[in-house]
Amino acid sequence: MTLTTDQVWSALGRASFAVLSHVTPAGAPRSTGVLYAAHDRRLFVVVASDGWKARHIAADGRVSVTVPVRRGGPLSLLFPIPPATVSFPATAVVHEAGSREGARILSAMMHRLPRERLSQSRIIEIRPEGHFVTYGLGVSLTRMRHPGLARARVPVSG
Numbered sequence: 001m002t003l004t005t006d007q008v009w010s011a012l013g014r015a016s017f018a019v020l021s022h023v024t025p026a027g028a029p030r031s032t033g034v035l036y037a038a039h040d041r042r043l044f045v046v047v048a049s050d051g052w053k054a055r056h057i058a059a060d061g062r063v064s065v066t067v068p069v070r071r072g073g074p075l076s077l078l079f080p081i082p083p084a085t086v087s088f089p090a091t092a093v094v095h096e097a098g099s100r101e102g103a104r105i106l107s108a109m110m111h112r113l114p115r116e117r118l119s120q121s122r123i124i125e126i127r128p129e130g131h132f133v134t135y136g137l138g139v140s141l142t143r144m145r146h147p148g149l150a151r152a153r154v155p156v157s158g
Contacts, residue, residue, distance in 0.1 A: 003138040003152040008086055011069045011137055013038045020045065020126075021064040022092075024056050036126070041157070043126040044105060049096075054122045058094040065090055065126060069137060071144075082144070084136030088128045088156065095123045128156045 021031040032053060036043040043065070047053045057063060065088055072081035095102040102123050134152045136144040143149045 003134060003154050005132075005154055005157065007138055008132045008134060008154050009038070009041060011084070012043070012067055012086060015067050015069055018043065018045075018065050018067045020053075020124075021066075022057050022062065023060060024052075025059045030056065039105075041128075043090075043128075045124040045126065046097075046121045047124055049120050049122050053124070054094050057092045057124055061092055063090050063092045063126065064088070065128070071136065072141065075141075081141060082136070084144070085134065086137060087133045089130055090126045090128045093125045093127075095125060097121050097123060101125075131155055 016035055016037070018034055018036050019031050020034045021029065024030055030052075034045045034047075034053075036045045038044075045053075067086045068083035069086060070076065071084050072079070075081060095105060097103075097106065105123050105125065132152075132154045134154060135147075136150045137152065139150050
C-alpha cells in the first residue's frame with residue numbers, strides 16, 4: 001500500500017500531541033511536548049505570551065515536529081505497541097491572540113483550543129514543508145518490525 005498525503009493529514013487530525021523542536025537564539029537545541037489542533041493543513045499551538053516557546057520560535061521560525069500516532073486499539077493496553085510517527089520540518093509563525101490573524105485563527109479553532117488562557121496567549125501556526133517522514137503509518141503491526149517496510153516519505157501537499 002502506498003501512503004498518501006491525505007492519509008497522513010487524516011492521522012495528524014486525529015492526534016493532538018506533538019514534540020516541537022527548535023533552536024534558541026543562542027543556538028541551543030530545544031524540544032517540548034505540545035497539544036495542537038489541526039486545521040486547513042496547518043497545526044496550531046496555544047502558548048503563553050511571555051513564555052520561551054513564543055520568544056524563541058518567533059526569533060527564527062524554523063521548527064521540526066514529530067507526532068506520535070497511537071496504534072493497536074485495545075491491544076495497546078495489553079502489549080507494548082509503539083506508536084507510529086509522523087515527522088516533518090516546518091515554518092512557524094507566532095501570532096498575538098488579539099491580532100487580526102490571531103482572531104481569524106481563533107474563530108476557526110475556538111472549539112478545539114483552551115479558552116481559559118486565550119487572553120494571555122499567543123498562537124503558533126505551524127506550516128509543514130517538503131515531506132512527511134512516517135514510520136508505521138498505514139502498515140500492519142507486524143510490518144512495523146521491519147524498518148524498510150514501515151518507513152515512508154510523503155509530500156506535504158499533494
